[in-house]
Amino acid sequence: MTKIDIIQNVYEKLGFSKKESSDIVESVFDIIKDSLAQGDKVKISGFGNFVVKEKRARRGRNPQTGQEISITARRVLTFKSSQVLRKALNG
Amino acid sequence: MVKFIMTRNDLIKKLQEMLKVYPQKDIAYAVKIMFDSMVEALKREERIEIRGFGNFTIRERKSRTGRNPKSGAEVKLEKRKVPFFKTGKELRLMVNNKK
Numbered sequence: 001m002t003k004i005d006i007i008q009n010v011y012e013k014l015g016f017s018k019k020e021s022s023d024i025v026e027s028v029f030d031i032i033k034d035s036l037a038q039g040d041k042v043k044i045s046g047f048g049n050f051v052v053k054e055k056r057a058r059r060g061r062n063p064q065t066g067q068e069i070s071i072t073a074r075r076v077l078t079f080k081s082s083q084v085l086r087k088a089l090n091g
Numbered sequence: 092m093v094k095f096i097m098t099r100n101d102l103i104k105k106l107q108e109m110l111k112v113y114p115q116k117d118i119a120y121a122v123k124i125m126f127d128s129m130v131e132a133l134k135r136e137e138r139i140e141i142r143g144f145g146n147f148t149i150r151e152r153k154s155r156t157g158r159n160p161k162s163g164a165e166v167k168l169e170k171r172k173v174p175f176f177k178t179g180k181e182l183r184l185m186v187n188n189k190k
Contacts, residue, residue, distance in 0.1 A: 001128075001129070001132040001137050001138070001139045001140070002139075002140050002141070002142075003141055003142065005128070005132075006125055006128055006129065009124055009125070009128040010121045010124050010125060010128075013124050014117050014120060014121055014124065015114075015117065016113070016117065016121065020110075020113060021121070023110065024106065024110065024113070024118065024121045024122075024125075025121075025125060027106055027109055027110065028102065028106060028122060028125060029141060029143075029144050031097075031102055031105050031106065031109075032097075032102070032144075033143075033144065033181075033182055033185060035095075035097045036182065036185070036186055037182075037185040037186055037188075038095075039094060040094060040095040040096065040097050041094060041095070041096045041097065042096075042097045042102075043096055043097070043098050043099065044098075044099050044102070044126060045098070045099050046099075046126060046130070047126045047129065047130065048174070048176075052186055074187050075186050075187045076178070076183075076186065076187070077145075077178045077182065077183065077186045078176075079145075079174075079175075079176030081173065081174040081176075085130060085133070085174060086171075086173060086174070088130060088133075088134060089133060089134060089149065089171075089172045089173070089174065090171045090172055
């Protein structure tokens with residue numbers, strides 16, 4: 001499934017045109033992306049939560065060469081699926 | 092840093108502000124259709140690829156014997172499917188850059 005399929009779903013089930021359906025779907029992902037870029041949490045009930053986590057700098061190793069490298073502090077995005085979704089998958 | 096939480100309702104409100112000319116009720120319904128269709132895809136074990144955002148896939152967890160951390164009682168955990176999200180490159184950079 002890609003964005004096109006999601007747009008198609010919205011288009012088929014509502015009175016929006018293809019262009020409007022596409023605008024809505026694109027905007028939803030843009031809004032979520034902008035919130036996460038600001039460090040906000042995004043909670044979509046029935047689907048899951050997107051949370052930005054701060055990672056401290058640490059010493060790492062290149063697994064191929066074994067050479068030590070320093071990994072800088074960074075922010076990473078994590079996704080925790082909602083219980084409703086996990087139940088739906090295993091129902 | 093103050094962290095805000097954006098809920099599904101906040102998302103709908105923001106979308107309605109952005110797309111003022113669209114019927115407001117239908118926008119809320121469109122968001123529901125979007126996430127419902129994603130849930131349905133995952134139920135079919137279909138991979139979801141959103142360029143610039145990330146990919147959702149299903150991973151199988153093997154059955155194992157776990158323990159209730161409170162009582163210490165053994166519990167059998169059945170084999171199950173869990174959704175997994177891998178952040179896309181664009182979003183990964185967006186999240187990491189803005190300090």
